[in-house]
Amino acid sequence: MVQEPCSISLPQKRYYRQRAHSNPIADHCFDYPAHPDNVNWQEFYPNITPDQHVEFADIGCGYGGFLVTLGEMFPDRLAIGLEIRVKVSDYVMDRIKALRTLHQGKYNNIACLRTNAMKYLPNYFRKAQLDKMFFLYPDPHFKRAKHKWRIINQALLSEYAYVLRKGGLVYTMTDVEDLHNWIVQHMEKHPLYERLTDEEEKTDPITPKLYHSSEEGTKVVRNKGDHFLAIFRRI
Amino acid sequence: MTTLLYSDPELVIALNKKVIFVNPNDLQIFKEIELPEDLYALGLKASNNLTEPSELAAEKSEEKCEQSKVSKKLKHVKIEPPSILHVKLSPDNRLCAVTTSGQKAVLLYQCRPEQAKLVSVRPLARASSVITFSPDSKVLLVTDKSGDCYKYDCENDEEEPQLLFGHFSIVYDLVWTPDSKYIVTCDRDDKIRVTNYPATHDIHGYCLGHQEFVSALAFLDEDTIISVSGDKTLRLWDFKNGRELTMLELPAPGLRLCLRATGENKLEAAVLLYQPDECIALYELTKSDTSKWLVKERQILRIPGVIVNSICFINKNLYASGIVDEHFTLRVFNVDGCESKVSGDWIKVIEEQFKTEVWKPEDVSAWFKKRFDNVSDYLERKKRRIEEKQK
Numbered sequence: 001m002v003q004e005p006c007s008i009s010l011p012q013k014r015y016y017r018q019r020a021h022s023n024p025i026a027d028h029c030f031d032y033p034a035h036p037d038n039v040n041w042q043e044f045y046p047n048i049t050p051d052q053h054v055e056f057a058d059i060g061c062g063y064g065g066f067l068v069t070l071g072e073m074f075p076d077r078l079a080i081g082l083e084i085r086v087k088v089s090d091y092v093m094d095r096i097k098a099l100r101t102l103h104q105g106k107y108n109n110i111a112c113l114r115t116n117a118m119k120y121l122p123n124y125f126r127k128a129q130l131d132k133m134f135f136l137y138p139d140p141h142f143k144r145a146k147h148k149w150r151i152i153n154q155a156l157l158s159e160y161a162y163v164l165r166k167g168g169l170v171y172t173m174t175d176v177e178d179l180h181n182w183i184v185q186h187m188e189k190h191p192l193y194e195r196l197t198d199e200e201e202k203t204d205p206i207t208p209k210l211y212h213s214s215e216e217g218t219k220v221v222r223n224k225g226d227h228f229l230a231i232f233r234r235i
Numbered sequence: 236m237t238t239l240l241y242s243d244p245e246l247v248i249a250l251n252k253k254v255i256f257v258n259p260n261d262l263q264i265f266k267e268i269e270l271p272e273d274l275y276a277l278g279l280k281a282s283n284n285l286t287e288p289s290e291l292a293a294e295k296s297e298e299k300c301e302q303s304k305v306s307k308k309l310k311h312v313k314i315e316p317p318s319i320l321h322v323k324l325s326p327d328n329r330l331c332a333v334t335t336s337g338q339k340a341v342l343l344y345q346c347r348p349e350q351a352k353l354v355s356v357r358p359l360a361r362a363s364s365v366i367t368f369s370p371d372s373k374v375l376l377v378t379d380k381s382g383d384c385y386k387y388d389c390e391n392d393e394e395e396p397q398l399l400f401g402h403f404s405i406v407y408d409l410v411w412t413p414d415s416k417y418i419v420t421c422d423r424d425d426k427i428r429v430t431n432y433p434a435t436h437d438i439h440g441y442c443l444g445h446q447e448f449v450s451a452l453a454f455l456d457e458d459t460i461i462s463v464s465g466d467k468t469l470r471l472w473d474f475k476n477g478r479e480l481t482m483l484e485l486p487a488p489g490l491r492l493c494l495r496a497t498g499e500n501k502l503e504a505a506v507l508l509y510q511p512d513e514c515i516a517l518y519e520l521t522k523s524d525t526s527k528w529l530v531k532e533r534q535i536l537r538i539p540g541v542i543v544n545s546i547c548f549i550n551k552n553l554y555a556s557g558i559v560d561e562h563f564t565l566r567v568f569n570v571d572g573c574e575s576k577v578s579g580d581w582i583k584v585i586e587e588q589f590k591t592e593v594w595k596p597e598d599v600s601a602w603f604k605k606r607f608d609n610v611s612d613y614l615e616r617k618k619r620r621i622e623e624k625q626k
Contacts, residue, residue, distance in 0.1 A: 015620065034425065035443040086613050119403050119424050122441045148381065154436075155383070155401025162438040191436050 010098045013063060016091035023149070032120045039124055044111035045078055054078045054124075055131040057163075059117045059151060060138055064092035064110075068099065069209050070134075071110035077131075081112040089114035118156060121163050128165040135183075136210065140176045152183045154190065161192040164234040169196075172230045173210050180228035193232040201231050237563065237594070238322040239545035239556040246549060247331075248556065248585065249322040250563055251592045254333065255585075256346075259549050262581035264588075268331065268351045272316050274338040277356045314338065320363050325372035330389060332375050334363040341366075341377060341387055341396070355392035360385070367409045378406035382422060384435075399435040402428065407602075408452045410460070419460060419474060421449035423602060427462055429474055440477040444470060448602050451492035455502065455520060455528055463489030463506050465603055469518070471528050483530050486516060490599065494520075495548035503533070505553055507546050509599055512539045515546065515555065517572065534572050541566065542596045558596050563589035 033039045041048050056074070061067050061081025070079045083089035092112035099107040115124070138151045147153065152172065160170065170193065172183050187193045201207060211227060238249040246259040254268040271277060317335035324331050324346070331344040331351060339359040344351040361379035368375055368389075375387040382402030388394040404423035411418055411432070417439060418430045427442035427449055447465030454460055460474045465488040471481040487510035497503050500522035508514050515536040521529045536553075541564055543557035552575060553568045565582050567575040 015617070034446050086610055090613070090617070122426070123443060127440060153401075154398065155403075158400060158436050158438050161436070162440075191434070 010102075011091055011094040013091065016063075016087040018085045018087040030115055030120070032115060032123050034123065036122075036124055036126050041078075044080070044113070045108060047108045048078065052078060053129060054080045055129070056080070056134070057082060057117075057125070057130055057132070058134040058136070060084070060135065061092060061112060062088060062137070064095055064112060066134065066136055066209070067092065067110050067112065068095075068107070070206075071107055073206070073209065075106075075109060077109065079110050081110070082115055082117045083112060084114065084116050086114065118151065121159055125163040127162055128168075130163050131165060131168045132206075133160060133164060133168070133170050134210075135170070135172045137174055138172075138179070140174070140179045142178075147182075150179075150182070152186055154186060157186060157190045157193065161190070161234055166234055168234045169204075170232045170234070171206065171210060172232075174228050175226060177226070177228060180230065184230050187230070187232045192235055194235055196231045196233060201229060204231060207231075237545055237556050238319070239547050239554060239565075240322070240324065241547045241549045241554070242324040242328055245324075245328075246547075246554070247322060247324060248565070248588075249319050249333070250589050250594060251318050252316070253588070253592075254319065254322055254331070254351075255588055256351075257585065259552075259554075262584055266346075266350050268333070268344060270317050270319065270333070270335065270342075271353070273314055274317055274335070274340050274342075274356055275314065277353070279338060279340050279356045280358050321366045323366050323368055323375075325368045325375075325389070326370055327372040330368070330372060332366055332368065332387075334359055334366055334377060336362055341375070343375070343387075343389060343392065357387060357392075357396060360396075364405050364407060365409045367411060369411055370413050370415050376409060376411075376418070378402075378409055378420070380405050382406055384409070384418075384420070400430055400438075402426070407448060407450045410452045410454060412454070413457070417475075419452055421452050421462060423448040423604075425449060425464070425466075427452065427460075427472065427474070429477070439475070442470075442472040442474055442477050442479065444479045444482075447488065447604065450488075450490050450602070451506075453492055453494050453504075455494075456522070459528060461492065461494075461504065461520070463492050465489070465509070469504075469506065469530065471530070481528065481530060483518075483532070486510070486513070486535065488603075491546055493547050493553075495551075503548075505546050505548065507543055507555075513537050514541075514543050515553070515568075517553075536568055536572050538566055544596065558594055561593050561595060562586075563592060563594060 055077050056070055056079035058067050058081045061083050064081050067079060067081040081092055089112055096107055096110055135151055141149045174180050240247045245256045245265060248255050252270045256265040315337040317338040320334040320336050322333050329347045331346050333342040341357045341359050343355045345354050361381055363377050363379055365378045373389055375389055376384055378384045382404055384399045385396040386399050387396050402422040406420050406422050409420045415432055418432050421427045425445045429439040431437045431439050445464040445466050449462050449464045451463050452460055458473055458475060460472050463469050467485045467488055469483045469485055470479055473480055487508040489506045490509050491507035493505050494502050502520040504518040504520055506516045508516055513535045517533040519531045519533050523529060541557040541559055543555045545556045547554050551570045555566045557564055563586060565585055569575045
């Protein structure tokens, strides 16, 4: 990989812009491990210990704003951002590198991986490995024909349930009300999830961060749009 | 597509519009099924509403519009006759399931005691990729090109097909454990997946290791499956624990697989290969005293000039159906791998049955993943940008 030279400054987003949509069904140029055993996590987390493994996954992490916050909130736990777009994932990788250089000893618990989360989650994560998954401002894929491309659907929910441990949480956030309804409807119908109560959603320490830390989120706040949050527990 | 399958005592052969049931010993045709021309007239509904039952109200009205458009279109356009995609007999031999393209449908025929009788016509959302009956013959599972798996109830013909689970690429094979507790599927994304049944929302596990499409699966015993793949390997798995037991290189990518018992704890496997002429490899599988399966290559069969599409064992013989000059052909090999001469005459009778059918082979090269590079270009540009800056 090409690196920004000795990044003293954070990478500039203007070099990494890319359209918001990607076809998750098509073949792409991905190197993916045939089995979770084949992943060298040391490449992602320089200080990883043998008994440590990734517990948080931000699916479609975009420019990584929330991933960075997550890393700050939980310095002892490993978080991964998954992003399908070439330039955007490269931006996050450069950003993490720069942060590690600027703040020695910090941000070693976050990393970004370019992959297709719809296809390759079981190639990276074992059954019941993850404790939290985040789906923040996913592509709404408005057209009915593209609903199968949505990151939340009946079939994918079973895959997420496979990589999530019992009691693990799924955080979803969108500014599209129809998509929010779709998510809630599918999650509630799936026998392996239950929605947290309003009270539980409000008091989760991550909730306030969800409104502020993703770039997309900040934009929506600026536009005075509505946010729709829903958190579910893997039963 | 042809189907060739054996379900004692019948050899079943299907192509385009016709399914024939033959006695493999004396060639007598027990019965045949000719597909009806117009399935809509038999009550087939337009099939584009076969998604999840839980749709939002807005989508439903949108769908109604679509449906009325479809039915209008149907009135004006000449109806394309249905053509057979897949055929299966139920384990109890009472039912024959047929999926069709053109007019996409799932047909169930009652085969016993009378002549084959059409008992239900139900919609099929997309072209089927595999169909499999449950061990108790009460349920038919149909997977489609997009990876969805639908359940068709065989006892209640009126029941709508139900989406059970989904892969994200085409499913090439589906097998059901004899105790019905697990469904094992394999797909174009290198995966073998073990799904609980009837709790199909709950994935039991994966058998990962293949590096190309996984095309066929079969059980060796209650804990072990065998798989063949486009990555030119054959692998054995402890499927309940997702553990790979053995791997063996194939001479070419594997497309299909069939097994026969040759003795106690002894099996023979035939693998259809993706290469011309030398297109079937035979393996001997032996279970040792320590319950470990050993695989040994036995021989390669040559079928020059034939594009083989389907293989099955009948007793000691291996039957292969394929295409010569866009027409159906059938070949039979005996236990030594020699082409059986004695059956030549009756094979002609069978080939005669499909003489008028033109049949183009499927383009299997499309099964392999297309690697297109959308990364190095970007990295090259980035490198130049950074070099610019440093100047």
